[in-house]
Amino acid sequence: MPQRASVGLALAVLFSSLADAASTPAQAQDGRHVYLNHCALCHGESGDGNGEAAARLATKPADLTTGRYKFRSTPSGAAPTDEDLLRLLTRGVRGTAMVPQAHLPAAELRAVAAYLKTLAPRLREPAPAPVPLPAAPTSTPEVVATGAKLFKDAGCVECHGEGGRGDGPSARKGMKDSRDLPIVPTDLTRRPFKRGSDPREAWKSIALGLDGTPMPSYADALEADQIWAVVLFLESLSTPDRRQPEDRLLPGEETLGDQIEREHSRKH
Numbered sequence: 001m002p003q004r005a006s007v008g009l010a011l012a013v014l015f016s017s018l019a020d021a022a023s024t025p026a027q028a029q030d031g032r033h034v035y036l037n038h039c040a041l042c043h044g045e046s047g048d049g050n051g052e053a054a055a056r057l058a059t060k061p062a063d064l065t066t067g068r069y070k071f072r073s074t075p076s077g078a079a080p081t082d083e084d085l086l087r088l089l090t091r092g093v094r095g096t097a098m099v100p101q102a103h104l105p106a107a108e109l110r111a112v113a114a115y116l117k118t119l120a121p122r123l124r125e126p127a128p129a130p131v132p133l134p135a136a137p138t139s140t141p142e143v144v145a146t147g148a149k150l151f152k153d154a155g156c157v158e159c160h161g162e163g164g165r166g167d168g169p170s171a172r173k174g175m176k177d178s179r180d181l182p183i184v185p186t187d188l189t190r191r192p193f194k195r196g197s198d199p200r201e202a203w204k205s206i207a208l209g210l211d212g213t214p215m216p217s218y219a220d221a222l223e224a225d226q227i228w229a230v231v232l233f234l235e236s237l238s239t240p241d242r243r244q245p246e247d248r249l250l251p252g253e254e255t256l257g258d259q260i261e262r263e264h265s266r267k268h
């Protein structure tokens with residue numbers, strides 16, 4: 001299986017230079033160039049998600065003109081931070097054709113992140129501060145039991161099912177996202193999630209929601225430590241046989257995304 005690009009180093013380089021990452025019009029101009037070369041094949045020239053490769057993909061490329069982002073560190077409905085954008089580009093979205101773009105030089109990643117902000121009017125406002133992420137408590141049988149109870153009481157089972165396998169009653173009826181595309185609740189026994197396997201990322205998904213999907217934000221319904229209890233319960237559901245290593249391309253959409261990018265770079 002092909003190796004995923006090493007993201008550790010790329011992230012270190014990017015974040016060390018974030019202080020001067022405030023986007024300038026010139027950067028957005030360069031970013032358009034990067035975008036047309038590396039992103040438009042999936043996301044479309046205008047950013048509407050209808051690039052030429054979109055038809056081959058089960059999980060469709062995001063419509064970047066809505067300004068609604070799934071993977072944020074900011075509250076539901078808010079714009080993502082620059083760090084969120086750079087993290088997304090270097091890590092990709094696991095299990096989808098959005099493979100890491102860490103092969104691009106850091107300056108190009110910053111430029112394309114600046115360009116993304118010009119595609120949607122709601123991204124022109126500065127992003128709010130990230131929601132603070134408290135440290136994880138120690139996982140004990142009591143915390144896991146509290147998490148299991150909350151998982152039922154908070155209604156997660158409606159979509160994700162009693163055992164967390166993504167087969168709750170709403171899932172069986174069929175669900176749509178805000179673009180009216182079919183979407184299935186995640187099988188919570190498997191890793192990585194779209195955001196990766198780090199439990200802190202699951203905390204963010206539950207607290208902040210995935211905008212544009214039926215996955216709501218629980219920031220108002222649950223306390224920060226209750227969300228941690230749910231996350232630790234979810235960790236207990238995922239046995240080693242249901243975890244894929246973080247540094248390998250997954251079969252299916254990730255491998256297809258990688259292949260589409262290779263075909264594209266041979267032609268251009």
Ligand code: HEC
Nearest residue numbers: 038039042059060061062069070071093096097098101257
């Ligand atoms: C091979 C296809 C492909 C390429 C190339 C690609 N993407 Fe994506 N991208 C996707 C798919 C598929 C998703 C949807 C993932 C999901 O919704 O779970 C996505 C999602 C996104 C998102 C949405 C993130 C969110 O929080 O909702 C952004 C932003 C994005 N891509 C930017 C880019 C940029 C910038 C490039 C080029 C540097 C790029 N993509 C290249 C397929 C691609």
Ligand code: HEC
Nearest residue numbers: 154155156159184185186193194195202205206213214215
């Ligand atoms: C109304 C339906 C619904 C409810 C209720 C719901 N979810 Fe989800 N959840 C979804 C859908 C749909 C997705 C998949 C989104 C995607 O793939 O883009 C998802 C995704 C997730 C993810 C994966 C995020 C990632 O990075 O891939 C986690 C973790 C999660 N949900 C946990 C929970 C927990 C815990 C609760 C209850 C506190 C909950 N969900 C309630 C529909 C729901």
